[in-house]
Amino acid sequence: MLLLLLLTSAFPLVPWAGAGRIIGGSEVKPHSWPYMAHLSIQNKSNHFTCGGFLIRSDAVLSAAHCVAGKKNVTVTVTLGAHNVEKREPSQQKLRVRHWVIHPKYSKDTSENDIMLLKLEPKAKQTNEVSYISMSSQNERVKPGTKCNVAGWGRTSITGSGSSVLMEVDLEVQSDEVCEDLFKDYLNESMICLGDKKLRKAAFQGDSGGPLVCNGKAHGIVSYGPQNSIFPEVFTRVSYFVPWIREELRKFALQDLPDPPSSD
Known part of the structure; x- marks a missing residue:
């Protein structure tokens, strides 16, 4: 070294x-980090992983560089995991509806290295899954x-x-x-x-x-x-709390039902 x-x-x-x-x-003591998220990120040629953490039933925070600049990737979040190579009863595998990378993230300087992921469906709170x-x-x-x-x-x-x-x-x-x-x-x-x-x-x-x-x-x-x-x-x-709050507000608006038709 x-x-x-x-x-x-x-x-x-x-x-x-x-x-x-x-x-x-x-x-760790199994499930002592109930907010811990395992991100499985895949495209046609690569499969790799990152960490993240649950901050609301529909939202996980992670690092922007995990997906920034990658084309045609899909992201799956696993919550409630201790051993990621097993299908533990506590695990919840959730599709990421979409993600938001900070608009001023810089790959060159790692400035604003933060990303928010929208889960669908929402996570179910259990003894093994909760937010921080x-x-x-x-x-x-x-x-x-x-x-x-x-x-x-x-x-x-x-x-x-x-x-x-x-x-x-x-x-x-x-x-x-x-x-x-x-x-x-x-x-x-x-x-x-x-x-x-x-x-x-x-x-x-x-x-x-x-x-x-x-x-x-x-x-x-x-x-x-x-x-x-x-x-x-x-x-x-x-430092990013105002940005996080604004994006979470947008997440909540996405869950609102469509207005009734005026026909």
């Missing part, structure tokens, strides 16, 4: 650059705060995939840590996290999964440095 000081570029945690990884974590509260507008977590992130996939850089959901705790870093490495880091809309000992991380394929701090979704797995695992950048959910 190259030393962090030698790194000059960053990459989004794109799903086809390698299977999803939670490095240095542990298997988001951080409020402009709410921030202080450096040193311990947060958690989860995902499915490889548990080491060269290891094999994990069929069960894994979690790891990461520490919020000062913005300066990421500003020094990533020229496009924006402290208003991004959060800097990581494990300085280089033992724990979310990595490629965990994109879109939630960063949970103090019981709320504060971040979305976005990108990290090339050839290393520290530090990592998460989309800051609180």
Whole structure:
């Protein structure tokens, strides 16, 4: 692994650059992340996965780069899963009616790396499936705060995939840590996290999964440095609350019945 000081570029945690990884974590207690979503994304030539999280019965948040620029893809969301290779009775597989990528998302800078998916039908709330509260507008977590992130996939850089959901705790870093490495880091809309000992991380394929701090979704797995695992950048959910609310309002309007005919 190259030393962090030698790194000059960053990459989004794109799903086809390698299977999803939670490095240095542990298997979660089954269904202890009831808001966790597994996204299966497919087109004619590729099948890959991302994470996401349920914020309302008809809406999942994820990372824009999971689908941005991909042609003719279909997305299926699985909720209530622990082992994604089994057909667990708790699982709900739902079609994504459509998705909305932030209009100012940039593939080049990873700015505004956020996407909202509309589920059809709506998810049924059960012991294994429920939504998570988001951080409020402009709410921030202080450096040193311990947060958690989860995902499915490889548990080491060269290891094999994990069929069960894994979690790891990461520490919020000062913005300066990421500003020094990533020229496009924006402290208003991004959060800097990581494990300085280089033992724990979310990595490629965990994109879109939630960063949970103090019981709320504060971040979305976005990108990290090339050839290393520290530090990592998460989309800051609180910055996007107005946009999320507006898109959820549009979702609700889509569910309204058509007005009666005037004939």
